[in-house]
Amino acid sequence: MKISKKIITNLKSGGVDFFLSVPCKLLANMITILENDKDIYYSTIPREEEGMGICAGAYLGNKLPCIMMQNTGIGNSVNSIVSLLQLYQMPVVFLISYRGTPGEPVGAQGGMASVTEDILKTLRIPMLNCNNEEDLDKISTFTNHAKVIESPVAVMLNFNLMNND
Amino acid sequence: MNRFELLNLLQETIQQEFVVCNIGLPSQELYKINDRSNYFYMLGSMGLASSIGLGLSLTINKNVISIDGDGSVLMNMNTFATIGNRAPANYTLLIIDNGSYGSTGDQKTFTNERTSLKDIAAGSGCENVIECSGEETNINLKKALADKDNSYVIISKINSGNVPIKPIPLNAVTIRDRFRKKIGLVSYL
Ligand SMILES: [Mg+2]
Numbered sequence A: 001m002k003i004s005k006k007i008i009t010n011l012k013s014g015g016v017d018f019f020l021s022v023p024c025k026l027l028a029n030m031i032t033i034l035e036n037d038k039d040i041y042y043s044t045i046p047r048e049e050e051g052m053g054i055c056a057g058a059y060l061g062n063k064l065p066c067i068m069m070q071n072t073g074i075g076n077s078v079n080s081i082v083s084l085l086q087l088y089q090m091p092v093v094f095l096i097s098y099r100g101t102p103g104e105p106v107g108a109q110g111g112m113a114s115v116t117e118d119i120l121k122t123l124r125i126p127m128l129n130c131n132n133e134e135d136l137d138k139i140s141t142f143t144n145h146a147k148v149i150e151s152p153v154a155v156m157l158n159f160n161l162m163n164n165d
Numbered sequence B: 001m002n003r004f005e006l007l008n009l010l011q012e013t014i015q016q017e018f019v020v021c022n023i024g025l026p027s028q029e030l031y032k033i034n035d036r037s038n039y040f041y042m043l044g045s046m047g048l049a050s051s052i053g054l055g056l057s058l059t060i061n062k063n064v065i066s067i068d069g070d071g072s073v074l075m076n077m078n079t080f081a082t083i084g085n086r087a088p089a090n091y092t093l094l095i096i097d098n099g100s101y102g103s104t105g106d107q108k109t110f111t112n113e114r115t116s117l118k119d120i121a122a123g124s125g126c127e128n129v130i131e132c133s134g135e136e137t138n139i140n141l142k143k144a145l146a147d148k149d150n151s152y153v154i155i156s157k158i159n160s161g162n163v164p165i166k167p168i169p170l171n172a173v174t175i176r177d178r179f180r181k182k183i184g185l186v187s188y189l
Helices: A002-013 A025-035 A048-060 A078-086 A107-122 A133-149 A159-163 B003-014 B025-034 B049-057 B070-076 B078-086 B117-123 B137-146 B172-183
Strands: A018-021 A041-044 A065-070 A093-098 A127-130 A153-158 B018-021 B039-041 B064-069 B091-097 B129-133 B152-157
Touching: A002 A025, A002 A093, A002 A133, A002 A159, A018 A025, A018 A048, A025 A041, A025 A065, A025 A093, A025 A159, A048 A065, A048 A078, A048 B049, A048 B070, A048 B078, A048 B172, A093 A107, A093 A159, A107 A127, A107 A153, A127 A133, A133 A153, A153 A159, B003 B025, B003 B137, B018 B025, B018 B049, B018 B172, B025 B039, B025 B064, B039 B172, B049 B064, B049 B070, B049 B078, B049 B091, B064 B070, B070 B078, B070 B091, B078 B117, B091 B137, B117 B129, B117 B152, B129 B137, B137 B152
Parallel strands: A018 A041, A018 A065, A065 A093, A093 A153, A127 A153, B018 B039, B018 B064, B064 B091, B091 B152, B129 B152
Antiparallel strands: none
């Protein structure tokens, strides 16, 4: 819970005030925190690509949105990232539970894990890899950077970091 | 009635409203009829008109109308579940259902066969789901906009068919900036 609290606190101090998630067990503690936070909007949604659309609308309404999802969700969302968020230059924070990184018990997660960073690099999306608690201190500067460059950015939460929360 | 005729008729109702308009011919026709800064034209991301409008409606206290199509909304059917559970009263989804993929040459969609968008919306939890003819669309849309307690899904059944038209000559960031300025929340523009 300590790690999850720190992530949400740093996202909020970085300006994030609108949250969506397609749940993951590594995101579960953060979802519990957000469900009880009256200062921000939070909802679960069925699919990540749809969430990119909702985040785009929330940005038009002057929010800094964050979509929480597994890295698999990037695969579901490529066209909406390029032809909506990037085309219109919309800052959105992707908070990604990076399944298939060391510690992961499910072998099948390794496939998407092995291509996730290449996809994000191809999309020119800045990444912040979080492997330990100190890395979380960079989150608020990084989300503010999304606003400045008017671009989606990706915060990657490695398996062991979240599994030890 | 085709889409161009319907969008013309709707002008008396939507001119002052915040509209998110579907990619392709719907946006191009709307632009040709009456270009306005409170119209957000989609230039990509087919399927997400309902979602973009929903996100906006959750963040401002003004009416928001998503103008979607049958082919497009069939690409993003989970949107009905999200709308059914989360749409605020200032949100209206207007689906122009011409039974075809108009922008790609009028190939038939499944709403021409066994699929009912009305039943999908209702089964997903949407209340106030109205299916109507093109001629009845204005009156239903006015009702939806006037109702401050409920969101609506309106499915307007019209004929397929398009008018000759060109791509929208605005770049995406221009569309974005003038739309946000019109909302009045953005101080730096
Ligand atoms: Mg159609």
